Amino acid sequence: ELRASAGRVVLVTPRLATLKALDAGISQAGVVPESSPLLEPGCGLSDPAAAGPVSGTGGFLYDGGTVCYRPPGTTAGLLAGTADGGLTVLGSTALLNNGGLGSHGHAALALRTLGSSGDLVWYLPGLADAAASRSTKTLDELAPDWVAFLGPWLVFVAGLAIVWRGRRLGPLVFEPLPVVVKAVETAEGRARLYQDSHALDRARDNLRAGTLVRLAQALRLGSQATADDVAAAAARHLGRAATDVTGLIQEQPRTATRLVQWSQELDKLENEVRTR
Structure with a gap:
């Protein structure tokens, strides 16, 4: 033009x-x-x-x-x-x-x-030059004719599915909180996680830390006591060589079998300290 x-x-x-x-x-x-x-x-x-x-x-x-x-x-x-x-x-x-x-x-x-x-x-030239007849079409104009029939039908089917599933699941069950979980259950759960992930080092460190804390409490050592202090005090209390007790506590098990045996030996050490 x-x-x-x-x-x-x-x-x-x-x-x-x-x-x-x-x-x-x-x-x-x-x-x-x-x-x-x-x-x-x-x-x-x-x-x-x-x-x-x-x-x-x-x-x-x-x-x-x-x-x-x-x-x-x-x-x-x-x-x-x-x-x-x-x-x-x-x-x-x-x-x-x-x-x-x-x-x-x-x-x-x-x-x-x-x-x-x-x-x-x-x-x-600019956007204002665009003819009014070239305006953007609405969603209704872009949609095919069969959408007018299919849309309500899909809404109806979705409503039936909601009713069906809602009746099947039943009402919600409320559980009082907080839930009390036994300590042994949490310990067993963490042990299974360590076993599944083959985290021998993490399990070993946790066992050693727990043993040192309990031995320090049994021997009435302060919170500032180190691992060597706890081992030395346990050796004196049992009349054993300090190197034996230190070697047991500081051992680094490399297999799951040895880890179980080591944990049993640590438990035995704790029992000896408590009973003597």
């Missing part, structure tokens, strides 16, 4: 979709090589010929129609126009901005390209 109502249309770095919509035979062809910072007109159009060379830095190339400002070795150029002159494509915004107008033939090319008629309309 814009092209039909305008005598001449100038596009600055248009995208592929815009060029396809105009269907003028002009297409994108890449970017200007860095090796070609300055481009000569190299075409028969009067406006580029009068303007002279322009900068190609950061510009885009277009192919189709009459092409000007071509880098060496390519048929595409920085400027392309239709044969009737109704559409011109510029591949660089530097040709029109204030910072580049004073360079080379930028000002001349801009004036001759945009000032060929008495009226100039500078148009920037």
Whole structure:
């Protein structure tokens, strides 16, 4: 519509979709090589010929129609126009901005390209240009026709399933809290966890720590007593060599069988300390 109502249309770095919509035979062809910072007109159009060379830095190339400002070795150029002159494509915004107008033939090319008629309309497309008929469709419009029948049916089936499962499970059972768990049950549970995970080192350390705490209490040692202090006190209490008691407490079982035997020996040691 814009092209039909305008005598001449100038596009600055248009995208592929815009060029396809105009269907003028002009297409994108890449970017200007860095090796070609300055481009000569190299075409028969009067406006580029009068303007002279322009900068190609950061510009885009277009192919189709009459092409000007071509880098060496390519048929595409920085400027392309239709044969009737109704559409011109510029591949660089530097040709029109204030910072580049004073360079080379930028000002001349801009004036001759945009000032060929008495009226100039500078148009920037935006979201407000979208037609009202292209509004987003609602969910009802996107859904197929059979959803109107299937939706209520699914709700009905889900309701039946809720009633069926609710009656089957019965009412909730409330249990008074807190729940008292026997110490032996927690000990056995932790032991099974250690066994399943093969955590011999963790079980060994817990057994040793528990034995030292109980021996210290039985021997009435302070909370600051170390493992060596507890072993020495137990040895004196039993009349045994300190190295024997220390070796037993500090042993590092490597197998589950030895761990069980070691725990029994520790239990025997505790019983001897308590009974003597």
